[in-house]
Amino acid sequence: MGxxxxxxxxxxxxxxxxxxxLKLVEKTGVSKxxxxxxxxxxxxxxxxxxxxxxLTGQSFDEYRRFRK
Numbered sequence: 001m002g003x004x005x006x007x008x009x010x011x012x013x014x015x016x017x018x019x020x021x022l023k024l025v026e027k028t029g030v031s032k033x034x035x036x037x038x039x040x041x042x043x044x045x046x047x048x049x050x051x052x053x054x055l056t057g058q059s060f061d062e063y064r065r066f067r068k
Contacts, residue, residue, distance in 0.1 A: 002037055007060075009021060011056070011063055016056045024052065
């Protein structure tokens with residue numbers, strides 16, 4: 001549970017800094033610690049990925065694809 005969400009938080013902080021990560025927390029109401037406990041369904045992931053893209057200007061899926 002929460003593995004992809006945890007990676008999204010790390011991506012946002014790496015690409016946008018602490019300010020962007022805090023904005024993600026503010027907009028979702030979910031802290032990085034709580035994110036690791038959430039059951040990830042497609043709707044939740046889609047929303048977090050879209051917000052991560054807005055905050056960083058980059059695609060999380062592209063980032064993930066090149067990290068592997």
